Every structure is written in structure tokens, then in C-alpha cells.
Amino acid sequence: MPYFETRDDVRLAYEDYGTGRPIVFVASWALGADMWEYQVPFFVEQGYRCVLVDRRGHGRSDRPATGYDLDTLADDLADLIDLLDLREITVVGHSAGGGEVARYLQRHGEDRIAKVALVAATLPYLERTEDNPEGVPEEVCEATVQALRDDRPAWFANRAQGFFATHLGNEVSPALIDITLRQCLSATPMGTIGLWRSAYHTDHRPSLRKITVPTLIVHGAADQSAPVALTGRRTAQLIRHAVYKEYPTGGHGLFVTHKDDLNNDLLELAEQ
Incomplete structure (x- = not known):
């Protein structure tokens, strides 16, 4: 397991597999590099180099008290x-x-970036403000923070079925749900709450309008964590020439439940 040091001397774990054109995978809130186990072998076999990182406070990386804002990350x-x-x-x-x-x-x-894929992304802007009236009220954000502080394992466990949208027939074993919960709980409470707040408060609308590289947006219509009307569909309207794909039975965990569709869509993007 290689490590590197960031500009503020935090030691982060990363993984590097294969050769060829690089794909960099950036994990979900509370998850780390292990979440991509259904993507990395597929792309290595297709001749790509796959690079993954455990962000600070997640997985095997250092667990500092600060640095969970999106600028630092x-x-x-x-x-x-x-x-x-x-x-x-x-x-x-x-x-x-x-x-x-x-x-x-x-x-x-974009100097080093050729293509972008935003999968179930919490974009473009979650906070309810005067110019974003569709957003989530701050009291809802802070109620989640309090629930995480009160009983973090229960908060994640209570949302596992919705995360994978199993009510729509997506088959996910109890063992897989259990390991996903364990991965979420391996993130530090400080990192979990810090990133939650940063994701909520950051307005990405100006920067999304400036993206010029080929972009794929993938979202599940049944995403309970990032409702598609608030996130994926709005993001697609902001990025010029983006390709938007919506999976009718996809939840937030579509990297598992719809792995074959997702891998094929990502491959199509990478091979453009």
C-alpha cells in the first residue's frame, strides 16, 4: 500500500493498478477506495491504469482534525x-x-483532465438560499449532523436498503450491505461530518458552467441520498454538451447494483 504526503503533511493511502491511460476514481462521502471493487478489475482488464485514493479521515489514510472542506480535498x-x-x-x-x-x-x-464522469454526484448546490430555493433547508442538514453524533452506526444502517434501492428489485446480499456499512463507519466522525457540511454549503454552479471536456453524468431515478431532480438533472443543464444517463431503478449505490451498466457507460466515455 503506497502513501504520499499532501502539501499540509497529511499522509494519504492510494492504490495504483494496471497500465495505459489513467482513470482516477474519487470515492463517495464516508467511503474510500474499496468502494470501487466492481470497477477497477474491469478497467484494468480493458487496458487502463486505475488510481484510487483514501481521502483524509477515510480508509487507511491519516485522520487529521481539519481539512475536510472541498478546497483542501x-x-x-x-x-x-x-x-x-x-x-x-x-x-x-x-x-x-x-x-x-x-x-x-x-x-x-483541465490541463491534466481529458474526461469527467459524475456518478450520483451531490451537485450542483444543495443549500437552500434565495437563488437556490429548491435546495435543502439548513435545519435538515444540521439535523443529520446531530443524528450522526447521536448514533452514527444506526444512521447508516437505517438507510442501507434505500441506498441500494432494494425495494425496486435490486439484489444486494446482507453480507455486501454489512461490508458497505463497515466501510462507512471506518471514516472518522470528524471527517464524516466535516465533508457532509462542506458538500452541503459549496455552490458548484459557476465552475460547472466552465467545464469544456467531455462529461458523463449518471444518476439513479430512485436515489434517496441525492434526489435526481435536485442534483443530476440540474447538473446536466449546467454542463455544455454533457451526456446524461438516468437509471430508472438506480439508487445511490448504483456502482454496485448497476455495475455492468455503469462500467459500460464509463468505458464508452473513456474510449472517446
Whole structure:
């Protein structure tokens, strides 16, 4: 397991598989590199190089008290990309990882990025404000923070079935649900809450309008974590020439339940 140090001396774990054109996978809120187990082998077999990172406070990385804002996390991603000198990257971000990707593009530009995939991303802007009346009220955000502080394991466990939209016939074993919960709980409480708040308060609308590279947006119509009308459909309206794909039975965990469809759609993007 290799590690690297960020510009503020935080030690982060990353994984690097295969050769060929690079795909960088950016994990969901509360999850780490392990979430991509159904994507990485597929793309390595297709001749791609797959790079993954455990963001600070997640997985096997250092657990600092600070740095869970999207600016810092985007800079962490930039440090890894620069260290490995990756170019012509297809970058894939899930959920809050999509926010990290958008923030990376805003802060570091598209010089190293060839294509972008935003999967069930919590974009473009979640906070309810005067110019974003469809957003989520702040009291809802803070109620979630309080619930995480009161009983974090119960909060995740109570949402597992909805995460995978099993009520629509998506088959997910109890063992797989259990390991996903364990992965979520391996993130620090500080990191979990810090990233939750940052994802909620960050307005990505200006930066999304500036994306010029080919972009794929994938979202589940049954996503309870990032409702599609608030996120995926609005994001597709902001990015010029984006390809938008909506999975009718997809929940937030479509990287598991719809892995074959997702892999094929990501492959189509990467091979453009």
C-alpha cells in the first residue's frame, strides 16, 4: 500500500493498478477506495491504469482534525495527480466525490483532465438560499449532523436498503450491505461530518458552467441520498454538451447494483 504526503503533511493511502491511460476514481462521502471493487478489475482488464485514493479521515489514510472542506480535498487530489504525473485522465467521482472533482477543475484546471464522469454526484448546490430555493433547508442538514453524533452506526444502517434501492428489485446480499456499512463507519466522525457540511454549503454552479471536456453524468431515478431532480438533472443543464444517463431503478449505490451498466457507460466515455 503506497502513501504520499499532501502539501499540509497529511499522509494519504492510494492504490495504483494496471497500465495505459489513467482513470482516477474519487470515492463517495464516508467511503474510500474499496468502494470501487466492481470497477477497477474491469478497467484494468480493458487496458487502463486505475488510481484510487483514501481521502483524509477515510480508509487507511491519516485522520487529521481539519481539512475536510472541498478546497483542501481538491488540493489533496491534485497532489496525488502531480506526484504520479498523470495526464489525459478520465476522472470519476461518486456522490461528494463528484464535488471534489468539480472543485479540482475549478482550482487546478483541465490541463491534466481529458474526461469527467459524475456518478450520483451531490451537485450542483444543495443549500437552500434565495437563488437556490429548491435546495435543502439548513435545519435538515444540521439535523443529520446531530443524528450522526447521536448514533452514527444506526444512521447508516437505517438507510442501507434505500441506498441500494432494494425495494425496486435490486439484489444486494446482507453480507455486501454489512461490508458497505463497515466501510462507512471506518471514516472518522470528524471527517464524516466535516465533508457532509462542506458538500452541503459549496455552490458548484459557476465552475460547472466552465467545464469544456467531455462529461458523463449518471444518476439513479430512485436515489434517496441525492434526489435526481435536485442534483443530476440540474447538473446536466449546467454542463455544455454533457451526456446524461438516468437509471430508472438506480439508487445511490448504483456502482454496485448497476455495475455492468455503469462500467459500460464509463468505458464508452473513456474510449472517446
